[in-house]
Structures are given as C-alpha cells and as structure tokens.
Amino acid sequence: MLKALLVGVDITGNGSTGHSLDELEGLARTAHYQPVGHFTQRLASINPKTFIGKGKVDELVTAVKHHQADAVIFDETLTPAQTRNLENILKCGVVDRPWIILEIFKDHACTREAKTQVELARLQYALPRLTRMWTHLSRQRGGIGMKDVGETQIQLDRRSIRDQIAKLNKKLKQIQRERQTQRKARRGAYQVSLVGYTNVGKSTLMNCLTGTHTLVADKLFATLDSTVRKVKKNFPYPILLADTVGLIDKLPHDLVASFKSTLDEIRNANLLLHVVDISHPNFQEQLRIAEELTREMGADALPMVRVFNKIDRMAGDSDTLDHMRRQYPEAVFVSCRQGLGMDDLRKAIVKQYEANLLPYRVELPYPQNNLIQKIRKHALIVKEDYHQTSVTLDLRVWPQHKSKLLAVLDGHSQPATG
Ligand SMILES: Nc1nc2c(ncn2[C@@H]2O[C@H](COP(=O)(O)OP(=O)(O)OP(=O)(O)O)[C@@H](O)[C@H]2O)c(=O)[nH]1
Ligand SMILES: [Mg+2]
Helix, strand or coil: CEEEEEEEEECCCCCCHHHHHHHHHHHHHHCCEEEEEEEEEECCCCECCCECCHHHHHHHHHHHHHHCCCEEEECCCCCHHHHHHHHHHHCCEEEEHHHHHHHHHHHHCCCHHHHHHHHHHHHHHHHHHHHHHHHHHHHHHHCCCCCCCCHHHHHHHHHHHHHHHHHHHHHHHHHHHHHHHHHHHHCCCEEEEEEEECCCCHHHHHHHHHCCCCCCCCCCCCCCCCEEEEECCCCCCCEEEEECCCECCCCCHHHHHHCHHHHHHHHCCCEEEEEEECCCCCHHHHHHHHHHHHHHCCCCCCCEEEEEECHHHHCCCHHHHHHHHHHCCCCEECECCCCECHHHHHHHHHHHHHHCCEEEEEEEECCCHHHHHHHHHHEEEEEEEECCCEEEEEEEECHHHHHHHHHHHCCCCEECCC
C-alpha cells in the first residue's frame, strides 16, 4: 500500500475542511492508499504555482521525508502545472481528488460500458499531465517505473493517448446506440430513477423494491452502471426503477459527462427518488451537493421525492428526524436494511404516478368482459356504473398509453359525457 499525506484547503475560511478531509480519507483508503498524516490550510487566495502557500509546502517537504510518504493527496483539483511544481519540490507523487475518484472508478468498473467510460475519462485527465501520468500509465503497460522520460517519448505518448481516446469514443458511441435501443423499448413506461450521494443506500433500496440482488457494499462508488428493473411487488402499476452512479463533491466533470447512460436515466425519468443517508454526520451537505449536481445535469424540473434512509441508526437522535420531517413534509423516512417505511415509499410513488393520469370516461354496450380485460392493460378503472344495457367506466390513463387505449376501444364504445 502506498503511504499518503492528505491536504485540505479551506479557501472561504468557513471551517468545512474537517469534514471534507474525512471524506478524502475514505476515498484514499478505497483507492488503496494508507493515510499517514493530515494537513489543512486556510487560504485567502490560491497560490497559482503550488496552490498552497510556501510555509505549508515547506512543512510538507519535512513530513514527506519523515513519513517516507509515496504520495501527497490534495482534496482539490490541481492544474497540471501545479501538480508538476509540487512534485518537483516534494519529490514524491502528487495526486488530486479527481484522480483518486478516477482510480476508484477504474477499480469498480465491471461492464464494458463502465470500463470504457472510465478509461476515457482517465486518458482525458492524463493528456495535459503527461509527465506525471507517465509513471501510472507505464506501470499499467508493464512497469517502467519512476524513471525520467525524455521529451520525445512524451510526444509519442501523447499521440498514442489521442489515438486511444478516439478509439474509446467510437466504442462508446456504439455501446450507447445499443442503450438507446433498449431505452426506446421502454418508452411509454413510468420510470423512477434513484439519485443520491455515494453510499446512501440506493442499490439497497433498488433491491428492496424489485426483489433483485444488485451489488450492495459499504464502499464508495459500489455502483458504476445504471441498471433498470421492473417493480411489480405490491404496486398497482408497472413501474421501472433505475439505479445510478453515486454522486460526490467535486466529481470530475469529464467523468460526469462520460457517464452518459446514468445521465440519461436521470434526465429521462418521470420521477426522481433522491436518497439521503440521514445517519451520516454530514448528510445536509451531501443533500445539497446531490441536488446541485442533479440541477447541473438538467434534471431539476422533474418531480422529486426525498427519501431519508438508514433511520434504524437514528434511535438516539429523534431531534434530527423530527427536524427533517418538519423541513421536508413531503419526504419519506425509511430503513432499507430493516424494511421500515416501505409502504410510505410505495404510496409516495403511486401518488406521483397518479398525478400524471388523465381522466377518461367510456360507455360500453353489454357484455364486454374481454374488452374490459384489455382496457385494464392500459388504464386504471376507478369506477364501474352498470346500467340496463350498458356500463360506464371511469378510467385513469397514463398519457403515453392513451393511443393504445383508444385503439382497444375503437368501434366498441363511445366517450361518455359528463
Ligand atoms: N444501517 C443501515 N445501513 C444501510 C441501509 N441501507 C443501506 N445500508 C448500507 O449502506 C451501505 C451502502 O449501501 P448501497 O446500497 O451500496 O449504497 P449506494 O447508494 O448504492 O452506494 P454507491 O453505489 O456506492 O453509490 C451498505 O453497507 C448497506 O448495507 C439502512 O437502511 N440502514
Ligand atoms: Mg449502489
């Protein structure tokens, strides 16, 4: 395991670095680094050459020697020049938060799509940082190690990375075409998509509602693929549920853009369930960040229900629960692990679904049992009024199903008035 020093910077001076470094520590461990020291600095402005101030750099030089650290990890996004300058002074690897996230994504990617997306994001990140990245990339290619690389080699390398980027882009387009076809086949169904910070329990919720076994793990970014499953259990309507990649503060932008299928599952949803881990000490900040990222993805106009999860861990803290119930009266409070609140959640989904239904009334001449069976496939029958020679049905129709319903009714009925 590589030994690493962690560095957090508090630019606004609001004292939020403490939390942020806890998260960085979790990320660093997930990416197989062993944190051996923490440093934070309050800064009025960023030093363009080294990001942090000279005094802090000197402190780090001493600490790197003392701990024999292999790397210094910054909880920020460094420019390629800052990374190079810092590596020259500190004489060890310098890594920033986006790179750590990319390393984790690389480890956790399973499917062809996720692997391609992560590789693409890594290469795009590497291109402007090639001198430093050489070590990482060459290690993958068979271990050339930390030796210095000449300028000619870097030029060659840059070209080969550009070629690889072009190839991956092409491959991704093909995969996304296949996805598009699958999505078209699902058109017309009501789709609910799970969104939320990483590790809040989205996949656990998916398993609870669909009875399937998507990977659940107590680690950051366990899910790197969007999966879509049918929810049938205890629902009056067919509903599709999509699990998506977890969100996190300072998520690399290239990475978000490359996870196009997750973005599509979110943007094309009829309803978002925003899952929040209420037992996390920093859940309010996570909630804010997830909503900000969702907005950036262009999904802020969609109907959304907040789902506060892991209430089983809140036995000693009813104040926080009460406070959130007051602040978000429409929210649902659940424990996916213990199956608490699942009925409330189902009701909330059904309520959102029904808000979209169009009322429709038809009058059928008797007897029409077959026809009624067919109608049930496309509409909800809320009332049946039997008269002497006919029956009036009050229906609720999902807008996308209206044409199918009309096709079924064609020639058999007439829209009733009143
Ligand atoms: N105590 C408790 N733990 C839960 C609950 N729901 C999920 N967890 C745990 O939280 C951890 C993360 O769960 P996941 O379902 O993998 O979370 P996720 O949001 O899909 O995470 P990513 O895919 O990594 O973004 C696992 O260890 C779960 O067992 C809950 O209601 N109570
Ligand atoms: Mg997951």
